[in-house]
Amino acid sequence: MHADPLNDGFPLAILAKAPVPGRVKTRLTPTFAPETAARLHEQLLRQTLKVALAATPAHRIVLWTSLEHDHPLFVEFAERHGISLRPQPEGDLGVRMFTALEAMGAPGLLVGSDCPVLAPQLLADCHAALAHHDGVLLPAEDGGYALVGLRAPCQAFFTDIAWGSDRVLAQTLTRADSLGWRLAQPAKVWDVDRPEDVARWQNQDTSP
Template identity: 60%
Template sequence: MSAEPRERGPRLAILAKAPLPGRVKTRLIPALGEAGATALHVRLLRHTLAMALATTRPERITLWTALDPAHPLFLALAETHGIRLAAQPEGDLGVRMHHALAAMHGPGLLVGSDCPVLTPALLGQCQAALQTAEAVFLPAEDGGFALVGVRESHPGLFHGIDWGTARVMAQTRQRARALGWRLACPAEVWDVDHPEDLGRLAALDAFTP
C-alpha cells in the first residue's frame, strides 16, 4: 500500500498511562507483583503502537498520556517513531475520549493500550468502516469496548456512561441510536484486565517470550 492513501486516512489516538508501579494494571498485581504488572503494561503499549504504525503514518498518531505526561517511555516512543504526544485532560473516560477524537477534526480511531488481539488487519477494517458508518467499535467480552472510531466526535456519545462496568457497550449503543448514527462492529475482542486473562495472553504468538 502506498503512503498516499494512508496519509489521507483516519487519524489514530492511543490512550496510555505512564508505567508507574502500583498505578497500572493494579488488578494483576496479586498475580504478577507491581514490577511484573508494570512490565506487562509497557509490553501491551508497545504492541498497540506497533499495530498502529502498521496502518497509520506516525505523524497521524497521537499518544494521549496520563499520570506522568513527560515520562521517559513516552518521550522515547515519540523520538523513536515520530508520533505525537498530548496530555489527557481532566474528566472521566468519556470526556477524555471525546477530547482526543474531537482533536482529530475528522475521521479517526481511538484505542486503549491493553488489547493484545489488536492487529493491523482489524485496524484496517475499522478505518474502512468509517466510510459507511458514523461510528465503529470493537466491543469487548467484558461489556466494554477496546476501540471507538467516529467520523466526527459528539459528546453525547459518551455522556452518562457507567464506565468500568459491563453496561458500557450497551449504553453506548443507546447513545448512538439517540444520535441517529449507524454503527459498525467488525469483531469482538478481549483486554488483559484480570489474572485469568494471563493464560490466554501467554498462548498468543505475539506475546510468547
C-alpha cells in the same frame, strides 16, 4: 501490512498510562507484583504502538498520556518513531475519549493499550467502516469496547456512561440509537485486565 504509501493514512489516538508500579494494571495484583504488572502494561503498550505504526503513518498517531506525561517510555516513543504526545485532559473516560477524537479534525480511531488482539488490518477495516457508518466499535468480551471511531465526534455519545462497568457497550449502543447513528462492529475482542487474561495473551501469537 503497512500503510498505503499512496494515501496519508488515518488519524489514530492511543490512550496510554505511564507504566508506574501500583498505578497500572492494579487488577493483576496480588497475583503479580506491582512492578511485574507495570512491565506487562509496558509490553502491551509497545505492542499496541507497533500495530498502530503498521496501520497508519507515525505522523497520524497521537499518544494521549496520563500519570507521568514526561515518562521516559513516552519520550522514547516520540523520539524513535516520530509520534506526537499530548496530555490527557481532566475528566472521566468519556471526556478524554471525546477530546482525543475531536482533536483529529477528521474521522479517526481511538484505542486503549490493553487489547492484544488488535491487528493492522483490523484497524484499517474499522476506519474503512466510517465511510458508511456514523461510528465504529470493537466490542470487548467484558462488556466494554476496545476501539471507537466516529465520523463526527459528539460529546453526548460519551456522557452518562457507567465507565469501567460491564454495561458500557450496552449503554453506548443505546446512546447511538437515541442519536440515530449506525455503528459498525467488525469484530469482538478481549482485553488484558485479570491474571487469567495474561496467560491467554502470552499463549497467543499476536504479531502484526
